[in-house]
Amino acid sequence: MSLTATTPARPRTRKTAATLLAVALCMSLAACGGAGKKAPAGSGTDANGAKKLVFGFSQVGSESGWRAANTKSIQDAAKAAGFELKFSDAQQKQENQIAAIRTFIQQKVDVIGFSPVVVTGWDTVLKEAKAAGIPVILTDRAIDTQDKTLYKTFIGSDFVKEGTAAGQWLVDAEKSGTGTVNIAELEGTTGSAPAIDRKKGFEDLVLKDPRFKLVADQTGDFTRAKGKEVMTAFLKAHKDINILFAHNDDMAMGAIQAIEEAGLKPGKDIRIVSIDGVKDAFQAMVDGKIEVVVECNPLIGPQVMDLVRKLKDKAEVPARVESKEGVFTKDKAAAELPNRQY
Amino acid sequence: MPPTVARLAGHRLFWPLALLAALLVTNVAYTPDFFSIQIRDGHLFGSLVDILRLGSPLLLVALGMTLVIAIGGIDLSVGAVVAISGAVACLNISDLADQQSVGGVVVAVLLALGVCVALGVWNGVLVAGIGMQPIIATLILMVAGRGVAQMITSGRIVTVNSEPYHLIGGGYELGLPLSVVIAAAVLVLTGLVVRRTALGLLLESVGGNREASRLVGIRARGLTIAVYAFCALCAAGAGLMVSSNVAAADGNNAGLWIELDAILAVVIGGTSLTGGRFHLGGTAIGALVIQTLSTTVYTVGVPPESTLVFKALVVMAVCLLQSPAFRAKVLSRKLPRRSDTGVGAPAAGTATSTGSSRSSTPASAAQSPKEATTL
Incomplete structure (x- = not known):
């Protein structure tokens, strides 16, 4: 302590400087967040002077290419439909999403859409919207609530069905086979809904046999890096994997790279079944490295806008709408590849 | 216990090495040819090679972290730097007209390393120049850096198809994976520079007491900034390896939580988190233990939902075994009358975060369990 006492002024200035810097950083971060939340200032009327339909949409974030494609699809579809989109x-x-929904309510938008970050905790804000x-x-993504009247409809993928579709392809492909088929599975993030449901859909069907x-x-x-790392170890520990x-x-x-580095041929020594349908996977199918991809479609913008229009017109909508998804096998890949947007 | 065994057991690297050996042997039970190394396509091929290759990025990050911890700091931002480095390099390479051009790749790599060194200097200036707590100063870049990496890649996964770039993380030199060669070279060079010159002593001095070091004429501020810059440079190298290995830069996930693995590797290696002393060799062993642990999880077939608990138990075991106070308490109960020779081992009882290294004699603690508890 005596050391600092000899220079009493410096520690204090340092502390002040540090505090100022921290405050400045917080403010700039907050400013960035705020800018993202601000709704685009639209005129509110279309070319004919009629009032535009206003759709407030709160996106989860931008964590992946899939999500980026999802956002773009919604923005493009809203534009094409002639709606005014307030995007956040x-x-x-979750707190950002709740704040965004409250803002939409204050702005008296016609319809609110959101992709919930988590499954619970939405009742209060949705009651406000309902009121x-x-x-x-x-x-x-779905939410977990007792009161099903809080939202009109849920549109999205059924992850269990995606797993089942992947399993169905395998069962069909091995219909005439007799020997044992050894399967390796690369799961998604432990505990996430897609990982749990895809595993369940696939295993419930396939492991019956x-x-x-x-x-x-x-x-x-x-992720690619983890997929590669895990597959590298799988290949060393199990010499008899037929299906991934x-x-x-x-x-x-990532797994394809691991398989190739182990001197094996993906598509021949090990056949691969995957879910999502990104451009790279279609290219890999064209190259013969993946057998089948079950699509998990982020391009649900047009379907969403359709529902928005119906809700605005007070028309009836089904409580559950499944997004349009396909199963693409190797032979269909080349034709589909140019249409892939993400 | 014979004296030689006791001396061995007292060495600070004994327990991490014993655990490493145990993990490797466990693998053999599940994969009989685990230790076999073949030559395939003109390079070494086998599980041990995989462990070294996949462990190289962690080793590199942990090396930088060791020096930062040695000067009494900590760097939480290395994971973000890993992501930024890969993003900068991959984006520049994907913009090249010819991705196979060596010159273009070298420029992209140098640019990535340069950006990251600048980030390291930023960390160093926050800590040494402005006087922020290291954990807060580097937390800023940890949070913001991942955002920066995603901004660079526009939230996409940038893929490249460049043979020269793939060499860094996936290529082989003289039959050895190039990433292992790079990591080993950095380890040896760093070891030589800090131990064959006074630099290591200066770092430990700054870590022990910054103000006292300054008063005896050590330029603590400059050293601190340099060490943070070196740490970021190491992380940048790791980022290049990670992204080169999968030929893609993932701003969201590359290097996620690697800062925690790196700190763990440093701790397992016997470096005290309070600063003031460090062991580069121990860090290398620590990094290998962590990578071997991951590989073991995959080979043994631990269910995904229990993976983290399994890892935690192993790590807890090694940390406890390494603590002289814990060993004295538990082992001496089993062997109530340990001979004087065993106790006389020059236990460099540094070990773990208990900070017991500072307390003078772990050896005396071994004599009596009661004393151990009062330590």
Whole structure:
């Protein structure tokens, strides 16, 4: 302490400087967040002077290419439909989403849409929306609530069905086979809805048949790097893998590299089934490295706008709308590749 | 216990090495040819090679972290720097007209390293210039850096198809993975520079007491900034390896939580988190233990939902075993009358975060369990 006492002024100035800097940083961060939340200032009328339909949409964030494609689809579809879109990015935080929904209510938008970050905790804010008479659409992810009247409809993928579709392809492909089929599975992030549901859909169908054996199963966190690392170890520990089921394309792409580095041929020695349908995976199918990709479609913008229009017109909408998704096998890949937007 | 064994067991690297050996042997039970190394396509091929290759990025990050911790700091931003480095390099390479051109790749790599050194200097200036707590100063870049990496890649995964770039993380030199060669070279060079010159002593002095070091004429501020810059440079190298290995830059996930693995590697290696002393060799062992642990999880087939708990238990075991106070308490109960020779081992009882290294004699603690508890 005596050391600092000899220079009493410096520590204090330092502390002040540090505090100022921290405050400045916080403010600039807050400013960035605020800028993202601000709704685009639209005129509110279309070319004919009629009042435009206003759609407030709160996105989860921008964590992946899939999500970026999802955002773009919604923005483009709103433009094409002639709606005024008030878009807000929640940056993976529930409080941001709740704040955005409250703002939409104050702005008296016609319809509110959001892709919930988490499944619970929405009742209060959705009751406010209901009281204001604004219909709500959930996209991509569901919520967990006792009161099903809080939202009008939920549009998005059914992850269990995606897993089942992947399993169905495998069962069909092995219909005439007799020997044991050894399967390795690369799971998504442990505990995430897509990982749990895709695993369930796939395994419930496939493992009914004792010919199919799950020899290796580990999480690859939905990433290329982890997918590659885990597959590298799988290949050393299990010499007899016939099929790889990856919960998303990124892990499949990493696994392909691991398989090739081990001197094996993906598509021949090990056949790969994947989910998502990104451009790279279609290219890999064209190259013969992936057998089949079950699509998980982010391009739900047009379907969402359709529902928005119906809700505005007070028309009836189904409580659950499934997004349009396909199963693409190797032979269809070349034709589809140019249409891939993400 | 014979004296030689006791001396071995007292060495600070004994327990991490024992654990490493145990993990490797466990693997053999599940994969009989685990230790076999073949030559395939003109290079070494096998599980041990994989462990070294996949562990290289962590080793590199942990090396930088060791020096930062040695001067009494900590760097939480290395994971973000890993992401930024890969993003800058991949984006520049993907913009090249010819991705196979060596010159273009070298420029991209140098640019990535340069950007990251600048980030390291930023960290150093916040800590040494402005006097912020290291954990807060580097937290800023940890949070903001991942955003920067995503801004660079526009939230996409940037893929490259460049042979020269792929060499860094996936290529081989003289039959050895190039990433292992790079990591080993940096380890040896750093070891030589800090231990064959006075630099290591100066770093430990700054870590022990910054103000006292300054008063005896050590330029603590400059050293601190340089060490943070070096740490960021190491992280940048790791970022290049990670992105080069999968030929893609993922701003969102590359290097996620690697800062925690790196700190863990440093701790397992026997460096005290309070600063003032460090062991580069121990850090290398620590990094290998962590990578071997991951590989073991995959080979043994630990269910994904229990993976983290399994890892935590192993790490807890090694940290406890390494603590002289804990060993004295538990082991001496089993062997109630340890001979004097065992106690006389020059236990460099540095070990873990208990900071017991500072307390003078772990050896005396071994004599009596009661004393151990009062330590």
